[in-house]
Amino acid sequence: MKSNPSYMQEFTKGILKENPVLVALLGMCPVLGVTAFIFNGVGMGLAATAVLIASNLVISLLRSFIPPQVRIPCFIVVIATFVTIIEMVLNAFQPVLYEALGVFVPLIVVNCVILGRAEAFASKNSPLRSVLDGLGTGIGFTLALFLLAAVREIFGQGTILGPDPDTIIHLFGENFEPMALFAQPPGAFIALGLLLAGVNVIYKRFNIK
Amino acid sequence: MREILKLSITLAFVGLVSAALLTGVNNVTAPIIAERQEAEYREALELFFPDFERFESRQIENDLYDLIYDGSDRLIGVMATIGQQGYDGTIFYNLALDGEGKIVGVLIISHTETPGIGDVINTADFQEQFIGKSFADPLIPGDDVDTITGATISTAAMITSIRRVVGVVAENFLGYEAATVDLADVPDGVYQGSAPGLVGPITVEVEVAGGRIIRIDVLDHDETPTYFIESYPLIPELIIAGQSLDVDTKTGATLSAKGIVDAVQAALVTALEANGGGE
Numbered sequence: 001m002k003s004n005p006s007y008m009q010e011f012t013k014g015i016l017k018e019n020p021v022l023v024a025l026l027g028m029c030p031v032l033g034v035t036a037f038i039f040n041g042v043g044m045g046l047a048a049t050a051v052l053i054a055s056n057l058v059i060s061l062l063r064s065f066i067p068p069q070v071r072i073p074c075f076i077v078v079i080a081t082f083v084t085i086i087e088m089v090l091n092a093f094q095p096v097l098y099e100a101l102g103v104f105v106p107l108i109v110v111n112c113v114i115l116g117r118a119e120a121f122a123s124k125n126s127p128l129r130s131v132l133d134g135l136g137t138g139i140g141f142t143l144a145l146f147l148l149a150a151v152r153e154i155f156g157q158g159t160i161l162g163p164d165p166d167t168i169i170h171l172f173g174e175n176f177e178p179m180a181l182f183a184q185p186p187g188a189f190i191a192l193g194l195l196l197a198g199v200n201v202i203y204k205r206f207n208i209k
Numbered sequence: 210m211r212e213i214l215k216l217s218i219t220l221a222f223v224g225l226v227s228a229a230l231l232t233g234v235n236n237v238t239a240p241i242i243a244e245r246q247e248a249e250y251r252e253a254l255e256l257f258f259p260d261f262e263r264f265e266s267r268q269i270e271n272d273l274y275d276l277i278y279d280g281s282d283r284l285i286g287v288m289a290t291i292g293q294q295g296y297d298g299t300i301f302y303n304l305a306l307d308g309e310g311k312i313v314g315v316l317i318i319s320h321t322e323t324p325g326i327g328d329v330i331n332t333a334d335f336q337e338q339f340i341g342k343s344f345a346d347p348l349i350p351g352d353d354v355d356t357i358t359g360a361t362i363s364t365a366a367m368i369t370s371i372r373r374v375v376g377v378v379a380e381n382f383l384g385y386e387a388a389t390v391d392l393a394d395v396p397d398g399v400y401q402g403s404a405p406g407l408v409g410p411i412t413v414e415v416e417v418a419g420g421r422i423i424r425i426d427v428l429d430h431d432e433t434p435t436y437f438i439e440s441y442p443l444i445p446e447l448i449i450a451g452q453s454l455d456v457d458t459k460t461g462a463t464l465s466a467k468g469i470v471d472a473v474q475a476a477l478v479t480a481l482e483a484n485g486g487g488e
Contacts, residue, residue, distance in 0.1 A: 066223075070216050074223045081227040085234045092238035095245060099319065184323075 014136030021144035027113040032188040041149030049138025056122040056134035156182030257305035293370035296362040327363035344379035348372040402476025406468030413472040440466035
């Protein structure tokens with residue numbers, strides 16, 4: 001084994017250096033699908049983070065017990081179990097978020113960020129490192145979803161804290177005509193492209209590699 | 210052999226633990242979810258029917274109808290729970306009708322229409338135009354209710370579905386009978402009639418000879434062609450074969466099929482009225 005990076009590095013690498021969305025471009029389906037509102041984007045990010053931490057922990061604990069030939073089915077079952085638990089818990093205690101995320105909650109199962117971390121990291125590292133990795137990657141994922149959702153909600157709807165009518169804040173007054181394109185799927189691609197361009201410029205400028 | 214056994218046991222073990230875990234969580238969350246959904250439904254019932262005391266559920270085809278009774282066991286209304294194909298997936302909604310068949314409220318339960326376009330079905334502006342309407346109203350886009358530009362399919366689907374539900378409720382629970390036409394009273398001739406389909410009006414030409422319908426042609430319609438072929442010429446053939454408008458309209462295009470039947474009915478009613486008949 002090569003020399004181990006510090007625990008702090010395990011945690012921070014997923015946020016900037018190896019950000020799953022902004023750098024690795026993984027898990028694009030929920031990234032594009034649920035980012036019409038900040039609330040939904042962050043909710044999806046947190047749900048995925050919870051699954052990521054739990055599945056990383058369990059897979060790391062089971063890593064010597066699971067034979068390599070059947071590791072992928074085992075990982076998927078572990079991930080699917082946690083996703084289903086999250087789905088039931090959300091439906092019971094966070095119905096607004098559950099309705100908003102809709103079909104994207106069960107689709108966390110096939111979010112390649114989670115399977116990717118299970119396969120590339122948790123199956124080879126200690127439980128503590130795996131949890132830190134899951135936490136860092138999850139925060140990075142949530143951060144990226146937040147940035148994209150912020151761009152899309154502010155330009156596409158002219159609001160923040162929507163769509164719940166109790167909390168929604170209209171930023172620009174009555175006469176503002178939102179750029180509805182950003183609320184639509186094509187707008188998600190365009191916004192993501194612009195965001196990636198911006199992130200690349202910043203990464204180059206500050207030499208983040 | 211030992212290797213395969215080991216793999217199988219590992220997989221089975223992982224599956225079992227997962228199933229046990231899920232069962233446990235489900236046991237905790239399922240009652241909470243059911244309770245919340247029932248509370249939401251009761252809240253809606255109390256909003257639309259302040260005198261609501263109890264309800265009885267009836268199912269007609271795929272739709273659920275709750276008959277609402279007040280404290281003195283009088284039928285004060287009907288709450289329908291409907292699934293209607295919209296532009297993108299099924300729109301589930303509640304339609305509340307009072308004891309006279311008048312609409313008191315529309316409540317969208319869930320939908321997957323396009324955000325910013327089709328989701329206007331969930332706005333008060335769109336829903337309020339139905340309030341007070343009943344089976345006696347035409348409920349036809351452009352006539353007494355309006356579709357919303359840019360979201361024609363979503364809104365037209367809602368209007369058509371509401372028109373159907375209002376009719377079903379009036380006929381089944383409130384004792385209003387749809388007008389019936391005795392074919393023997395219809396004089397020979399060629400008659401035209403039209404009725405709303407899913408998208409727009411369907412106009413038919415009906416030829417009656419010797420108290421029998423011998424020909425039905427659709428002259429004009431705006432239905433989706435790929436769906437319309439499922440009801441035309443099938444539905445006219447069924448009507449002619451049975452000499453009755455009581456045909457099974459459960460094709461892949463139920464609302465278009467129903468439109469054809471209604472248009473034929475309208476043609477026959479016109480025929481009777483033109484001849485001063487039709488008691």
